[in-house]
Amino acid sequence: MRLILLGPPGAGKGTQAQRLVHKHGIVQLSTGEMLRAAVAAGTPIGLKAKDIMASGALVPDEVVVGIIADRIEEPDAKKGFILDGFPRTVPQAQALDELLKKKHLKLDAVVELRVNESALLERVENRVAQMRERGEEVRIDDTPEVLSKRLASYRAQTEPLVHYYSEKRKLITVDGMMTIEQVTVAINRVLSALEAADSAAKAAKKTARKTAKPGKVAGKAPAKTAKKAAKKAAKKAAKAPAKKVKKTKKAAKPASKAVKSGKKTAAKAKSRASGTKAAKTRKVAKKATKKRAKAVKRLTKRR
Secondary structure, eight states: OEEEEEOOTTSSHHHHHHHHHHHHTOEEEEHHHHHHHHHHHTOHHHHHHHHHHHTTOOOOHHHHHHHHHHHTTSGGGSSOEEEESOOOSHHHHHHHHHHHHHTTOOOOEEEEEEOOHHHHHHHHHHHHHHHHHTTOOOOTTSSHHHHHHHHHHIIIIITHHHHHHHHTTOEEEEETTSOHHHHHHHHHHHHHHHHHHHHHHHHHHHHHHHHHHHHHHHHHHHHHHHHHHHHHHHHHHHHHHHHHHHHHHHHHHHHHHHHHHHHHHHHHHHHHHHHHHHHHHHHHHHHHHHHHHHHHHHHHHHO
């Protein structure tokens, strides 16, 4: 999980960051601490920052981004991180986006702790008064006057990030005026919902990939089947006339045979008929001959 905590000074970002570190096993990355660590380690970017800091100048954004790039590559940041104190401006946020894009990493959420500035000033005033009553030394940077300046700086430089990340749909706003415990519960509830949504999205992607692969194969199979079917149909269509001709020839052969046999039968019938007539004629002729012979005998006897 990769997070950014936004909110004015005194909103409780440090407290909530520590709770998130313990809950999710991620690291809190403070730009100040990272700069000091890089300088102490003597890294190329650390040495560059050291020279700039020694001159009293502000460390440019590209150097800070370079230090963050080195830091998030370390093993303890593999599970995720919380950026504290960076980005402070929209150009820094854009540079961070480019860095994460190059490293193929995703920013999960930007948690804004929204507070009432007048209430913050009142808290600081009460805390300072209580410290003085107890005789404790008050920190120079922990006074209403210093806080007022820091709040004005936050409004001018950092507050535009609320709009920037809201447009990117990364912003989660939590009421920072609640108790510490209530703020923690609210942050965890929203982050849990985000994790569930991400898990569901990943599962959907896996399912889509699994179904897409067989789909491709299945898509090819019907295509091949369709091609084969088309070829078969074409062949059948091409062969159909030939087959019909063959069938016609085959049908013609028996027909011709039938005609021939019919002719033979007719001839036989004719020959039979003529034979019968001839036989009858012969019989009649024989009878007539017999009659004539009898008649001749009669006439001869009379004479």
